Amino acid sequence: xxxxxxxxxxxxxxxxNIKEIVYxxxxxxxxxxxxxxxxEAKTIALNKSLELxxxxxxxxxxxxxxxxxxPIAYYMELNRMDVVVLSGYVGFWQWKVKRHLKAKIFKKLxxxxxxxxxxxxxxxxxxxxxxxx
Amino acid sequence: MxxxxxxxxxxxxxxxxxxxxxxxxxxxxxxxxxxGIASGVFFIYIPFIKVNFAPAFSFRPVPGFIFxxxxxxxxxxxxxxxxxxxxxxxxxxxxxLAKNNPVGLQVGVYNLTYFPDEYRFHFNAHNxxxxxxxxxxxxxxxxxxxxxxxxxxxxxxxxxxAKGPFAPNxxxxxxxxxxxHIDLKKAITKGIKQAYRRMLAPVPIVGYRGIRYVxxxxxxxxxxxxxxxxxxxxxxxxxxxxxxxxxxGGFRFIFAAFLEEASVIMENxxxxxxxxxxxxxxDQWRDFAIDASRLYKNRSxxxxxxxxxxxxxxxxxxxxxxxxxDLKKAIx
Numbered sequence: 001x002x003x004x005x006x007x008x009x010x011x012x013x014x015x016x017n018i019k020e021i022v023y024x025x026x027x028x029x030x031x032x033x034x035x036x037x038x039x040e041a042k043t044i045a046l047n048k049s050l051e052l053x054x055x056x057x058x059x060x061x062x063x064x065x066x067x068x069x070x071p072i073a074y075y076m077e078l079n080r081m082d083v084v085v086l087s088g089y090v091g092f093w094q095w096k097v098k099r100h101l102k103a104k105i106f107k108k109l110x111x112x113x114x115x116x117x118x119x120x121x122x123x124x125x126x127x128x129x130x131x132x133x
Numbered sequence: 134m135x136x137x138x139x140x141x142x143x144x145x146x147x148x149x150x151x152x153x154x155x156x157x158x159x160x161x162x163x164x165x166x167x168x169g170i171a172s173g174v175f176f177i178y179i180p181f182i183k184v185n186f187a188p189a190f191s192f193r194p195v196p197g198f199i200f201x202x203x204x205x206x207x208x209x210x211x212x213x214x215x216x217x218x219x220x221x222x223x224x225x226x227x228x229x230l231a232k233n234n235p236v237g238l239q240v241g242v243y244n245l246t247y248f249p250d251e252y253r254f255h256f257n258a259h260n261x262x263x264x265x266x267x268x269x270x271x272x273x274x275x276x277x278x279x280x281x282x283x284x285x286x287x288x289x290x291x292x293x294x295a296k297g298p299f300a301p302n303x304x305x306x307x308x309x310x311x312x313x314h315i316d317l318k319k320a321i322t323k324g325i326k327q328a329y330r331r332m333l334a335p336v337p338i339v340g341y342r343g344i345r346y347v348x349x350x351x352x353x354x355x356x357x358x359x360x361x362x363x364x365x366x367x368x369x370x371x372x373x374x375x376x377x378x379x380x381x382g383g384f385r386f387i388f389a390a391f392l393e394e395a396s397v398i399m400e401n402x403x404x405x406x407x408x409x410x411x412x413x414x415x416d417q418w419r420d421f422a423i424d425a426s427r428l429y430k431n432r433s434x435x436x437x438x439x440x441x442x443x444x445x446x447x448x449x450x451x452x453x454x455x456x457x458x459d460l461k462k463a464i465x
Contacts, residue, residue, distance in 0.1 A: 001386055001416060012251035019279060021144045023165065023386040025412060031165070031390035033144075041419075041426040042375045045368040046251055048429055049185060052365055056186075080243070081297075082186070085255045088296025 001025070003034050011038025012046070053080060061133045070106030071131045075121040089120045138235045138264035140274040140281045144387055147199045148173065149276025150237045150260040157235055158311050160207075169391030170206050170320045171199040172327035174384060178343045182298070185254060187369035190347070192384045196239065196258035196299060200306065206320035210309045215302040219290050222303030226263060229307065235264040239304035241295020247275070247282045252376075257299040263289075321395045325464050329457040341454040348446035355439050363439065364429035371422045385415030403463040407456065414452050421445045
């Protein structure tokens with residue numbers, strides 16, 4: 001990539017006033033550092049992936065209202081986690097976390113178990129049981 | 134307490150940390166040189182590990198390898214600590230800082246408060262340097278940030294003990310005693326040799342074969358998993374290739390910059406020519422990223438579009454194969 005071709009597109013980085021380093025060649029064909037404010041191709045990829053997370057979240061909210069999934073599923077996705085990550089934070093096996101995502105199982109969970117989730121999501125027990133969705 | 138540490142922004146976090154830490158310890162070494170000596174140029178496709186609901190692609194070796202390889206090839210030792218207890222982790226960090234020793238830390242990205250929200254994912258192999266403490270704030274040199282920044286002790290603990298794949302467990306590392314004499318030529322040769330061996334490896338998911346394999350999958354995905362998922366997977370590929378935080382930043386260009394520098398040190402003009410070839414390949418990767426992003430922006434449904442970008446990826450695989458075979462010849 002040539003230095004004058006280093007993309008200077010609008011991105012979430014440029015909004016935060018951050019520029020990133022890329023390596024590019026100058027007129028004499030020598031490599032050096034150059035600053036980029038963002039690149040459209042990358043921004044699209046990032047935004048699409050955020051859109052997907054949002055879509056999934058809406059779907060989960062729908063399933064919670066249908067009485068299928070538990071609020072844990074909502075908070076998990078709100079925090080951009082998956083079962084693997086969440087299991088790491090609460091310290092339960094993955095299969096156990098998967099069970100807790102079901103509305104029926106969630107109702108039977110002990111206060112102690114619920115507290116662990118509430119702590120990880122940084123919400124109160126009340127908020128965990130009745131998320132504002 | 135503040136250590137007189139020079140912050141240099143870099144394209145890739147681990148390179149940056151290594152280069153900045155070595156600079157502090159008296160060894161001037163550029164980011165591309167670190168990357169090249171560590172055989173940083175790489176490709177692997179790991180379909181059975183999912184990151185953000187898509188298979189993992191990596192353009193670099195496993196986190197931590199860059200520093201280990203550089204230390205081995207330049208002949209110094211690295212001290213590493215991992216912890217179960219958060220208190221011990223902080224004590225060890227404070228003790229090193231008190232000894233005027235800036236340290237590298239492996240951290241999770243999600244709770245890095247100075248990152249824009251859009252960049253915060255549960256990715257645990259980010260690297261930064263802590264170079265001091267003022268009150269309850271740690272002074273942070275994050276190599277992908279333009280300026281130095283700070284994190285409170287609580288914030289730092291959170292990112293040091295992030296959970297999930299590659300959980301850092303408070304991982305802290307720093308170089309110990311650097312040798313008086315460093316044989317750069319030998320280190321460069323070793324770095325290049327491992328790079329082409331990996332990129333030409335007879336393993337279907339690694340190197341140019343891995344790229345070819347992904348191209349093949351792209352042709353199948355639309356029918357197998359639908360356009361939506363395919364687009365998401367492509368997005369992941371683009372992000373792993375380029376994104377800040379994950380330690381992206383145009384790896385092919387960093388390698389090309391390394392070859393240019395290496396050509397002078399090795400007195401081997403062929404490496405400068407190969408640097409130019411690698412630049413062309415880097416540009417091909419960027420073309421691919423542009424096409425892939427257009428594809429999912431316009432939600433194209435025609436399978437032909439997927440075949441076309443798969444063709445592009447096939448071309449890249451071929452170009453990289455030829456390139457690394459040439460590199461092999463050049464270093465003999």
